[in-house]
Amino acid sequence: MSILVVAEHDNATVKGATLNTIAAAQKIGGEITLLVAGQGCADAAAAAAKIAGVAKVLVADNTAYAHQLAENIGLLVAELGKGYQYVLTPATSNGKNFMPRVAALLDVGQISEIIEVVSPDTFKRPIYAGNIIATVQSSDTIKVITVRTTGFDPVAAEGGSAAIEAVAVAKDAGVSSFVKEELAKSDRPELTAANIVVSGGRGMQNGDNFKLLYTLADKLGAAVGASRAAVDAGFVPNDMQVGQTGKIVAPDLYIAVGISGAIQHLAGMKDSKTIVAINKDPDAPIFQVADYGLVADLFEAVPELEKSI
Amino acid sequence: MKILVTVKRVVDYNVKVRPKSDGTGVDLNNVKMSINPFCEIAVEEAVRLKEKGIATEIVVVSVGDKSSQEQIRTALALGGDRGILVESGEELQPLAIAKLLKAVVDKEQPQLVILGKQSIDGDNNQTGQMLAALTGYAQGTFASELTVAGDKASVMREVDGGMQTLDLKLPLIVTTDLRLNEPRYASLPNIMKAKKKQLDVVTPADLGVDITGRVKTLKVEPPAERKAGIKVKTVAELVEKLKNEAKVI
Numbered sequence: 001m002s003i004l005v006v007a008e009h010d011n012a013t014v015k016g017a018t019l020n021t022i023a024a025a026q027k028i029g030g031e032i033t034l035l036v037a038g039q040g041c042a043d044a045a046a047a048a049a050k051i052a053g054v055a056k057v058l059v060a061d062n063t064a065y066a067h068q069l070a071e072n073i074g075l076l077v078a079e080l081g082k083g084y085q086y087v088l089t090p091a092t093s094n095g096k097n098f099m100p101r102v103a104a105l106l107d108v109g110q111i112s113e114i115i116e117v118v119s120p121d122t123f124k125r126p127i128y129a130g131n132i133i134a135t136v137q138s139s140d141t142i143k144v145i146t147v148r149t150t151g152f153d154p155v156a157a158e159g160g161s162a163a164i165e166a167v168a169v170a171k172d173a174g175v176s177s178f179v180k181e182e183l184a185k186s187d188r189p190e191l192t193a194a195n196i197v198v199s200g201g202r203g204m205q206n207g208d209n210f211k212l213l214y215t216l217a218d219k220l221g222a223a224v225g226a227s228r229a230a231v232d233a234g235f236v237p238n239d240m241q242v243g244q245t246g247k248i249v250a251p252d253l254y255i256a257v258g259i260s261g262a263i264q265h266l267a268g269m270k271d272s273k274t275i276v277a278i279n280k281d282p283d284a285p286i287f288q289v290a291d292y293g294l295v296a297d298l299f300e301a302v303p304e305l306e307k308s309i
Numbered sequence: 310m311k312i313l314v315t316v317k318r319v320v321d322y323n324v325k326v327r328p329k330s331d332g333t334g335v336d337l338n339n340v341k342m343s344i345n346p347f348c349e350i351a352v353e354e355a356v357r358l359k360e361k362g363i364a365t366e367i368v369v370v371s372v373g374d375k376s377s378q379e380q381i382r383t384a385l386a387l388g389g390d391r392g393i394l395v396e397s398g399e400e401l402q403p404l405a406i407a408k409l410l411k412a413v414v415d416k417e418q419p420q421l422v423i424l425g426k427q428s429i430d431g432d433n434n435q436t437g438q439m440l441a442a443l444t445g446y447a448q449g450t451f452a453s454e455l456t457v458a459g460d461k462a463s464v465m466r467e468v469d470g471g472m473q474t475l476d477l478k479l480p481l482i483v484t485t486d487l488r489l490n491e492p493r494y495a496s497l498p499n500i501m502k503a504k505k506k507q508l509d510v511v512t513p514a515d516l517g518v519d520i521t522g523r524v525k526t527l528k529v530e531p532p533a534e535r536k537a538g539i540k541v542k543t544v545a546e547l548v549e550k551l552k553n554e555a556k557v558i
């Protein structure tokens with residue numbers, strides 16, 4: 001079997017999500033080629049070549065791929081993908097953006113956000129906000145798949161020594177251009193990669209109060225997340241939203257503070273190993289998934305928790 | 310400028326669905342059905358563009374069985390001008406839906422198509438991007454802000470790291486994220502008026518589209534249950550459990 005994995009990277013380094021995706025590819029079985037498409041991405045390609053289990057690295061270094069514009073990357077990956085039986089990428093906002101274009105250009109279906117490889121043509125994926133797990137089988141000759149990273153333990157970032165090959169294909173659809181990006185800067189770990197996540201909801205009341213969670217998080221080496229309600233209310237930026245339509249996390253410890261536990265929020269965190277809920281309402285649905293529930297006013301409990309660890 | 314908006318009929322977001330006991334599908338007996346929330350946001354955005362004088366006509370499209378007329382009527386009550394139902398009783402996959410929408414786009418020639426980013430039943434997040442690839446149009450997915458000016462649009466997108474802004478040529482495919490707008494409610498008079506608006510019904514065969522899917526659902530099941538947890542009485546007890554029982558701090 002031949003598998004093309006499209007790497008998630010920032011031109012300098014390969015993002016962790018790529019390692020989980022390669023793990024999924026290994027479960028399918030076959031020779032794995034990793035594509036690094038970007039601009040000035042030689043460092044990312046060099047890092048890619050070291051990843052365990054990668055047979056070959058393709059590098060498409062071109063201005064057209066500078067900002068991962070879906071129209072251009074889609075054309076490139078569809079062109080290269082013709083030579084493979086599988087095309088995989090992580091289900092990040094970037095992967096979700098370009099991958100369906102690849103599937104449509106290849107005239108095949110896409111299987112979104114797999115969490116398990118049952119056999120080379122059969123996969124499990126959550127639907128209905130994770131309330132249902134579907135087992136799906138694809139008869140397409142090229143299987144286009146996005147991978148939910150929490151479903152697969154990452155392969156080692158070191159240990160491989162793949163050959164690097166340049167790809168000369170330059171595809172510029174000429175319909176889109178990058179203007180700007182406002183990326184959240186934080187010294188805390190990335191939400192989707194952190195071992196501990198502390199999340200706040202509407203119960204936090206305002207953005208200022210999130211400082212309570214930041215202090216706690218820094219003590220724990222944790223990332224900070226939020227519910228949709230907290231983001232919609234403007235307490236915190238959108239990149240912190242955990243849930244069905246936000247980020248999917250599965251840390252060792254998830255602490256939900258002032259979050260009621262709507263199904264859309266649970267969809268993003270209920271695979272965490274240990275869940276703690278702090279909520280003043282003893283009937284809040286979050287307690288149904290919490291390993292440890294504390295019925296308390298968060299404004300008393302959180303500072304106390306921070307002091308006692 | 311003509312805008313096409315898509316609406317999908319889905320199980321209401323408040324409903325917690327269960328698999329049928331034989332695992333062949335999801336139990337949809339007597340559950341409340343609604344417009345997919347992201348499609349509601351799409352309709353609202355189109356209506357706002359019309360109110361600003363940028364859009365002249367809003368065509369609402371749904372692919373589904375007869376009952377999807379209900380969701381089209383709701384969208385017409387919210388400000389859509391006319392509706393098209395592509396009627397099919399089968400459960401269609403995103404690629405087939407994108408091909409049907411492409412056929413409608415070829416006929417209607419809109420400058421802008423607004424879809425939701427994701428169906429909350431299938432959680433696919435595919436149709437808009439596939440439609441964009443099939444038409445060769447640019448795409449502004451997960452849109453948080455949309456500004457149309459002349460033959461271009463600027464789209465601010467929600468991405469994993471924060472926000473990204475793109476300049477995109479028309480005709481354009483946009484998919485909505487949660488914070489693009491807050492949809493209005495339909496007023497009673499508008500619901501009455503919507504009943505008289507034009508609603509055409511076509512079939513996939515009329516559009517000449519092959520709708521066979523190549524991804525088959527073998528079974529559906531509930532997710533693994535979490536084992537019941539406990540309530541702790543104090544912060545001190547919580548810390549003790551996290552240290553000694555869960556061993557996570």
Ligand SMILES: Cc1cc2nc3c(=O)[nH]c(=O)nc-3n(C[C@H](O)[C@H](O)[C@H](O)COP(=O)(O)OP(=O)(O)OC[C@H]3O[C@@H](n4cnc5c(N)ncnc54)[C@H](O)[C@@H]3O)c2cc1C
Pocket residue numbers: 200201202203204226227228229230241242243244245246247257258259260261262263264265268278279280281284296297298299322346347429
């Ligand atoms: C299409 C769609 C997609 C969605 N996607 C997502 C998603 O990805 N992620 C997501 O999170 N939501 C999502 N939602 C929204 C979801 O349905 C809920 O509305 C949201 O999760 C509620 O957020 P919350 O728990 O912070 O707020 P609330 O439900 O208002 O809960 C606040 C909680 O705080 C508690 N509280 C208040 N004050 C205190 C205090 N002083 N001390 C302790 N506890 C306190 C209250 O008891 C309450 O339980 C989506 C909804 C839709 C329709």
Ligand SMILES: Nc1ncnc2c1ncn2[C@@H]1O[C@H](COP(=O)(O)O)[C@@H](O)[C@H]1O
Pocket residue numbers: 315316317318345347348351370371372373403406423424425426427428429431432433434435436437
């Ligand atoms: N059957 C359908 N009828 C109309 N629009 C649809 C249909 N299926 C998907 N869409 C549109 O495509 C968006 C994304 O759907 P999906 O790719 O299934 O997650 C939805 O929010 C709708 O706007």
